[in-house]
Amino acid sequence: MVSLEQNYKWVLFLGIALLVNLVSGWSPTDGYAPGKVDCPSKSLSRKADSISKEEADWLNERNKKTNENLITFLKNAKMKDFDAKEFISNTSKPITIGIAFSGGGYRAMLCGAGQLAALDNRTKGATKHGLGGLLQASTYLSGLSGGNWLVGTFAFNNFTSIEDILNQRKIWDLKHSIINYGGWNVIDKYKYYESISDDLSDKKKAGFEISLTDTWGRALSHQFFSTLDDAGAGLTFSSLRNFDGFANHEMPFPVVVTDGRTPGTQIISGNSTVFEVNPFELGSWDPSVYEFTDVKYLGSEVKDGKTTNQTCYSGFDNTGFVLGTSSTLFNQFILQINTTSISGALKDIIKHFLNHVSKKEDDIAVYKPNPFYKSANSASERIKSNESLFLVDGGEDLQNVPLYPLLQPERKVDVIFAYDNSADTNQSWPDGASLVATYERQFLPQGNGTAFPYVPDVNTFRNLNLTAKPTFFGCDAKNMSSLIKKTNTSSVYDIPLVVYTANRPFTYWSNTSTFKMAYSDKEKRGMVQNGFEVGSRLNSSLDKNWPACVGCAIIRREQERKGIEQSDQCKECFKTYCWNGDLDSEDKPGINFTTTGTTNGPEKNGNKSINAAVSILSSDNRFSLFKSIGYGLLVTLVFTTQF
Numbered sequence: 001m002v003s004l005e006q007n008y009k010w011v012l013f014l015g016i017a018l019l020v021n022l023v024s025g026w027s028p029t030d031g032y033a034p035g036k037v038d039c040p041s042k043s044l045s046r047k048a049d050s051i052s053k054e055e056a057d058w059l060n061e062r063n064k065k066t067n068e069n070l071i072t073f074l075k076n077a078k079m080k081d082f083d084a085k086e087f088i089s090n091t092s093k094p095i096t097i098g099i100a101f102s103g104g105g106y107r108a109m110l111c112g113a114g115q116l117a118a119l120d121n122r123t124k125g126a127t128k129h130g131l132g133g134l135l136q137a138s139t140y141l142s143g144l145s146g147g148n149w150l151v152g153t154f155a156f157n158n159f160t161s162i163e164d165i166l167n168q169r170k171i172w173d174l175k176h177s178i179i180n181y182g183g184w185n186v187i188d189k190y191k192y193y194e195s196i197s198d199d200l201s202d203k204k205k206a207g208f209e210i211s212l213t214d215t216w217g218r219a220l221s222h223q224f225f226s227t228l229d230d231a232g233a234g235l236t237f238s239s240l241r242n243f244d245g246f247a248n249h250e251m252p253f254p255v256v257v258t259d260g261r262t263p264g265t266q267i268i269s270g271n272s273t274v275f276e277v278n279p280f281e282l283g284s285w286d287p288s289v290y291e292f293t294d295v296k297y298l299g300s301e302v303k304d305g306k307t308t309n310q311t312c313y314s315g316f317d318n319t320g321f322v323l324g325t326s327s328t329l330f331n332q333f334i335l336q337i338n339t340t341s342i343s344g345a346l347k348d349i350i351k352h353f354l355n356h357v358s359k360k361e362d363d364i365a366v367y368k369p370n371p372f373y374k375s376a377n378s379a380s381e382r383i384k385s386n387e388s389l390f391l392v393d394g395g396e397d398l399q400n401v402p403l404y405p406l407l408q409p410e411r412k413v414d415v416i417f418a419y420d421n422s423a424d425t426n427q428s429w430p431d432g433a434s435l436v437a438t439y440e441r442q443f444l445p446q447g448n449g450t451a452f453p454y455v456p457d458v459n460t461f462r463n464l465n466l467t468a469k470p471t472f473f474g475c476d477a478k479n480m481s482s483l484i485k486k487t488n489t490s491s492v493y494d495i496p497l498v499v500y501t502a503n504r505p506f507t508y509w510s511n512t513s514t515f516k517m518a519y520s521d522k523e524k525r526g527m528v529q530n531g532f533e534v535g536s537r538l539n540s541s542l543d544k545n546w547p548a549c550v551g552c553a554i555i556r557r558e559q560e561r562k563g564i565e566q567s568d569q570c571k572e573c574f575k576t577y578c579w580n581g582d583l584d585s586e587d588k589p590g591i592n593f594t595t596t597g598t599t600n601g602p603e604k605n606g607n608k609s610i611n612a613a614v615s616i617l618s619s620d621n622r623f624s625l626f627k628s629i630g631y632g633l634l635v636t637l638v639f640t641t642q643f
């Protein structure tokens, strides 16, 4: 009597065990829909008063690697009067390096790819002509929106190298815009939309609300995870825990930044909640939330972190969905499908799946059930009382470089490499606006102890050439003592030194529009190559001491903690690269670029063409939110001409 049913269960169990083994922690349904799993015995959430135990354990192992790799990097950097091995073997804490890549659509992804390649010892020539090995010596890697497409692609393709991505040509096929998948190949296009549509209805059938971000995330996955099963339909953010590169501590710890925004409201920079997603958790350090939830169990219904009825889900944290959440600014492109010359049958399919999508504002990702429902730690009534958590593009609060996770005192970051590929000026170049926003936020209640070095206004950034070459901020910790009083930070040495590097043309006009949605192979390579030159100071040809100067920035805080004087070489470097506090705030028109990234060359507008503008903005007041991310939008939507 017993046996039949038990046998059946046993077979089922074996089958599931096998499946779990095969997909090593992907979604339990092996597809886009979340599926039921056993609940863990502990609470799904915790107060944000420290890093998670999982992160701490992971760091213990990663630190061993970064210490060793940092010695190699500092040796290669040819620093004078400095013994890397002796210094690193006797630090008061492991030197912690964070790298941040800004948003800005495919421009940010591609420029960032080149900048990242310059830090990667696997890139040919990067160790000799760039900063190769710095990536291997880094602890954190944060990304937002387009910058996060880079970080996500990189991390979830098993820490592949940028060179491999470009050479294998399987991922980042950007020849056709994301909605014109397959170009003229109607069959491919049909399959593409059909599979997205199926994925969405699977999630809906499993009882979950879907938003346009689901569509967007699935579409992105076809560009970023095209070599994975079903373009990563079952790939979850938490599954990174099982990936070799992460599990073996070979890659930095990836962190995604996204903002909270309720439908019907606008983000006011200082009051926004900044969320982060990492392989272990989703949550915020801000007092408005001050809680983290296990990212693996998103989709489970909770009340103050406890499951309401012993039912847990996993698979909600689809990687494409998380990448889409950080870049919701772009997901409205999906709606443009109506205006394109796609055949009627296809349009019907697309309309079919768009009908699934909730009618909430288009650029908001819906996380329902809300993991912070009735949270005892969260101060924001609006967030904790709602059954849904609403998340949007990480750049909507104007902090377009994702520095926030790296400023948390618990993470003890010594130096941040901030790569800014924003479009702040009307020519789509950065002007430091993002750093200004981060600087100002530290003084607001939401800042919560995240001190950030002094930075000047955006006009000074431009007038003093602070975007022309890398600039260091916070070079002298002692000068920041008034900041720690205002922000309740314990020590000036806890404030990271910031190495700021802005997008600039060397061999390619890399100021493409944020909304350029298709890149030929040649354009793509041009962007990445130029990014490499930005990161390496034109292959170290503009300053052969550049790697050594980076070394000086990395060791600075530890030297200050110990009262060690800088070498003459480092003093010289700091004279060259540190912002010295000067201001020139006058609004002067016109910036010219030469191929050395300086500003006195002949006027050139880059390779921009003015095309018929299609507004994807549904209301005028969005303008200011979009400004820092994509001024170019107003001028050109290259995207529409790709059909």
Ligand SMILES: *[C@@H]1O[C@H](CO)[C@@H](O)[C@H](O)[C@H]1NC(C)=O
Residues within 6 Å of the ligand: 090, 092, 562
């Ligand atoms: C290590 O650093 C401490 C100060 O932090 C110093 O007292 C000690 O002599 C150093 N040890 C070595 C072996 O350099």
Ligand SMILES: *[C@@H]1O[C@H](CO)[C@@H](O)[C@H](O)[C@H]1NC(C)=O
Residues within 6 Å of the ligand: 069, 072, 121, 122, 133, 136
């Ligand atoms: C890059 O650095 C890692 C870690 O130190 C090392 O294992 C690897 O061999 C290096 N690769 C190259 C090409 O130098």
Ligand SMILES: *[C@@H]1O[C@H](CO)[C@@H](O)[C@H](O)[C@H]1NC(C)=O
Residues within 6 Å of the ligand: 158, 159, 244, 245, 250
């Ligand atoms: C991931 O990369 C590592 C090298 O970093 C390699 O040893 C491993 O086989 C790769 N895993 C997969 C699944 O490709």
Ligand SMILES: *[C@@H]1O[C@H](CO)[C@@H](O)[C@H](O)[C@H]1NC(C)=O
Residues within 6 Å of the ligand: 268, 269, 270, 271
């Ligand atoms: C933040 O919100 C509070 C009240 O909710 C308001 O008083 C304050 O002005 C807001 N701050 C900003 C910068 O908008």
Ligand SMILES: *[C@@H]1O[C@H](CO)[C@@H](O)[C@H](O)[C@H]1NC(C)=O
Residues within 6 Å of the ligand: 207, 300, 301, 309, 311
């Ligand atoms: C238990 O939770 C699941 C998932 O949230 C839900 O589908 C189900 O209706 C709940 N059951 C009860 C009795 O609340």
Ligand SMILES: *[C@@H]1O[C@H](CO)[C@@H](O)[C@H](O)[C@H]1NC(C)=O
Residues within 6 Å of the ligand: 335, 338, 354
């Ligand atoms: C597409 O166009 C049709 C009619 O032209 C309209 O009814 C529908 O709402 C549009 N769909 C979207 C997603 O804009």
Ligand SMILES: *[C@@H]1O[C@H](CO)[C@@H](O)[C@H](O)[C@H]1NC(C)=O
Residues within 6 Å of the ligand: 262, 263, 264, 385, 386, 387, 388
């Ligand atoms: C949740 O937020 C939505 C969108 O702003 C709103 O319509 C709804 O009333 C909120 N629910 C609660 C319980 O506040």
Ligand SMILES: *[C@@H]1O[C@H](CO)[C@@H](O)[C@H](O)[C@H]1NC(C)=O
Residues within 6 Å of the ligand: 463, 464, 465, 468, 598, 599, 600
């Ligand atoms: C900025 O760079 C330009 C071109 O190299 C130079 O002429 C100008 O003097 C620089 N300005 C400052 C303040 O260094």
Ligand SMILES: *[C@@H]1O[C@H](CO)[C@@H](O)[C@H](O)[C@H]1NC(C)=O
Residues within 6 Å of the ligand: 454, 474, 475, 479, 480, 482, 579, 580, 581
């Ligand atoms: C030094 O601190 C003062 C405020 O005390 C500030 O105005 C100035 O910009 C700081 N200098 C630098 C280089 O950060």
Ligand SMILES: *[C@@H]1O[C@H](CO)[C@@H](O)[C@H](O)[C@H]1NC(C)=O
Residues within 6 Å of the ligand: 426, 427, 588, 589, 590
């Ligand atoms: C861009 O801005 C500069 C300075 O702010 C101004 O001189 C120029 O006319 C602007 N160009 C366009 C196309 O708006």
Ligand SMILES: *[C@@H]1O[C@H](CO)[C@@H](O)[C@H](O)[C@H]1NC(C)=O
Residues within 6 Å of the ligand: 589, 590, 591, 592, 599, 600, 601, 602, 603
């Ligand atoms: C930019 O270049 C043009 C043409 O060479 C020149 O007329 C103009 O003065 C330059 N502007 C600046 C700010 O250097």
Ligand SMILES: CC(=O)N[C@H]1CO[C@H](CO)[C@@H](O)[C@@H]1O
Residues within 6 Å of the ligand: 286, 287, 290, 448, 449, 487, 488, 489
């Ligand atoms: C340093 C600091 O101010 N930390 C605060 C961050 O916010 C939480 C929640 O409001 C406080 O408990 C911390 O003291």
